[in-house]
Amino acid sequence: MELVDALRRLGGSARSAELARMLDVSEETVRRTIKALDKAGAVQRVHGGAFLAGPQSATSFARRISENQKEKAQIAARVAAHVRDGMALFLDVGSTTAFAAEELRQKSGLVVVTNSIGAAQTLANHNGNRVHFLGGELQSNERGTFGFVTEQQVRRFALDLAILSADGFSAKQGILYHSSAEAQLARVVAECTEQLAVAIAHPKFDETAPHCGPSPRRIDLLFTDQAPGKKLAAALDGWGVRTDIAPGKQG
Template sequence: MKKKAPNTHRELELLDALRRLGGAARNSDLVNVLGVSEETVRRTIKSLSKAGTIERVHGGAYLAGAQGDPGFFRRISQHADEKRLIAAHTAKMARDQMTVFLDVGSTTAFVAEELRRANRLTVVSNSIGVVQTLAGINGNRVHLLGGELQSDERGTFGHVAQRQLQRYAFDLAILSTDAISDSRGFLYHSPAEADLAMVVAGQADHVVMAAAHFKFGNMAPYVGPDPRLVHAIVTDAAPKGAMAKSFDRWGIDVQVAKVGGSDAA
């Protein structure tokens, strides 16, 4: 039997970084932690993946056999093109020196990447990934909420996080959702996410939902913020029928992100 080659120094560094980041990370997180190029990270991930040490997903990797569900990384790899389109449009709403909240959603992770172009933001988030993406960039001040860490979401939730949120006055809150009902509004699979979204919506001057069109008409068990508190939704295809009428009734500005530009529905 052929003896397995020992890991290189770079491979060992990347494995250690993954462990320190909770067993999973996006490529951009690893670039920041290791201080190397994205090409180096991709090449090292490819080598470790061939050896079966880690699993690759779009834009990231997680330790093979790691405890916890790497669901966030599976979600971020799905419909990535649509999410990038929505993120690019959404990020344009942020202005330099704003106080901005971003949640743990996979689409908001792409928004955080786009916000690296902004300057002197005060960023508050319950997402480990968002904080790692924006900390130390362009004079930003970045705050990670405390609370119970949910490793599958790579974020903090619960009473402590909600209490801390009440200290902030947000110019802009960018939220995600699991499903959108034309009768109930924005829905979530996790009660903790639904509760946190409700608190954020009450603390922000402008609330934006970033959600792909395939969430229209889907169902989830927990109701999120009152849709009348949401000012805009950025999506990749215009809603139709009852969904379009509900957005109009709630006073939500529907913005459809387009390649090379954007239009309102």
């Protein structure tokens, strides 16, 4: 089955829009096929996409991509509004970043550096974009590459803007990650970019995780869908982080 093969090539999970482009069919056709394959037990359907069924099917990315989709789409639109044609960007493996990659298809001449299978596939060979997919160890549950090789390769680039996701945002320590490899890569990326942005939906303000990302004072922009609480807002102000809140969720 072509759709199952496409899911394997995309790391085990994907949004319907990604699958439609890869298979050169309509999203409606993809949705119908996913529904049939879900009933047959070949894939597992989530809102907006699917992931391969099996003992390791409940990937981290598949779970995250199905959560807070409306908010992530609003945030992605704000990210795209900040990006200019021809910029050199880094995009990570985050689910909100995946929505941003979709929005960035309207831009042209981008130099995109990414460790995300999905972001690379979304933006490559489109509107004159040049996509550099970082090598390293592939972690299929995150649909991306990590580790020493990944970090060494990203250091070769002079980026205009890096767009990071996170698993939590602490008023004391800044952005937090469940994965030490993801946290380490985020710290390296922060050293290679002129401007550092974080794109997360507001539920992450209440989440915690054990690994620290870049120094919060290094962050320039927070793209989100709802104003942070007083404690985090005060911390952001002290760090010099500007908050860009998507319309419709400002209170």
